[in-house]
Amino acid sequence: MTDVARLAGVSHQTVSRVINGHPNVTEATRARVNQAITQLGYRPNTAARALVTGSNRTIGIVGTGHALHGPVSTLYSVERAARQAGYSVLVGVPTSLDEDAINACVRRLQKQGVDGVVVIAPLRTDNGDIAGLAGDLPLVAVEGSPAGELAVVSVDQVAGAREATSHLLELGHREVWHVAGPLGWYEAADRVSGWRMAHEDRGIDPPPMLNGDWTAKSGCAAGTVLAQIAGVTAVFAGNDSMALGVLRAFDAAGRSVPRDVSVVGFDDVPDAEFYSPPLTTIRQEFGEVGIRSVEILLAQIESGTRSTRRFSIAPRLVTRASTGTPPD
Structure with a gap:
């Protein structure tokens, strides 16, 4: 650090301020110090810093x-x-x-x-x-x-699931079936709560819940069951992977999405917009x-x-x- 200070023409303390991102350094001085650091190949000694600062x-x-x-x-x-x-x-x-x-x-x-x-x-x-x-x-x-x-x-998993379910109910679906994730997970349990609340808000008894394990395979298994039940027009899957499996199952059963049944996921994975059809979902920030x-x-x-x-x-x-x- 002393060598950097000498080359940059500044004090040892100024070099320390630049390294630690202190705001009270002019941009010209900061640039000069950084140039000296690069030229000399200087790297802070983290072990020494930890001894001095305790961090x-x-x-x-x-x-x-x-x-x-x-x-x-x-x-x-x-x-x-x-x-x-x-x-x-x-x-x-x-x-x-x-x-x-x-x-x-x-x-x-x-x-x-x-x-x-x-x-x-x-x-x-x-x-x-x-x-x-x-x-x-x-x-x-x-x-x-x-x-x-x-x-x-x-x-807020509860709010997200509530919004996903409400979206389907507001489109005119009488009820929304749910493929839940493993209930040992806080997110899965909260999403079940939000799904139920959206029905309760409208005085509707939710239909029976199906269980998955977050995978597309489990979603496909649940979707295969749902595709055989007359009157299923809306499904909220606990995550996008299970929603992908649900889409696959309905396609295999000859039921078109969204003409015959609507599907919502949760997460907004990077590939969700490229599903067939592109998936409506809840985005987590x-x-x-x-x-x-x-x-x-x-x-x-x-x-x-x-x-x-x-x-x-x-x-x-x-x-x-x-x-x-x-x-x-």
Whole structure:
């Protein structure tokens, strides 16, 4: 750093301000320092910085190990937000998603010197809470228990499912059938609640629910059953993968979407607009999830205390060609 200061013609403190993104540096000076850094191939010594500041400027992320759109997109969004905040990321994947495995994963990250941890915790645990993790280490749970003692950032799954179902009912469908995800997941259970609420809002008894496992295969199995039931004109699938399976099943049964039956998914995966037909779905703002998770975690790191802040992000309906009015 002294060599950089000498080459740039500035003080050691100015170089430090530039490296740490301090705003009180003119653009001309910042450019001159960065040019000297590049010319000398300077890299900050993170170990030395950690000794001085007591911080590694590193965030841990506990992933799920599932290659599903939601958890993977959440992980990417948290990593991106951390990087933009000047933090690096260490990712840990527990051997399972029970309390003991998640606890062990958090402790491993803590031993590696992370300043705080974002836990992607979409599954219900035995006691419904993971607040006992790693003492007072700053923590944020994404899609965690709404009744726990941790800060939680989540998408409003109930509102999204309610809007998806209401969209179909407002088109004139008498009822909406639901292919649910595994009910051990908070998102799946909340989407069932929203689906039921939309019917209750109109004084309608919802039809029986079918269960899936988030995969297109399970959606196709459920769709095959629905295609054999007379009077099914609208289906809300718990995610876009299962909606894809439902579309496949109706096509195989000779029932056209949306002429004979309308289908709505949830997630708005990148390929949803290229389904046949393009899928109406609920979009989750994963970028916002990452930004808010890191924002709340950094506030805990700076204050030195955990919080129980709750932040809910509204999803939105994206209408495409898979929904329409019911057949005459």
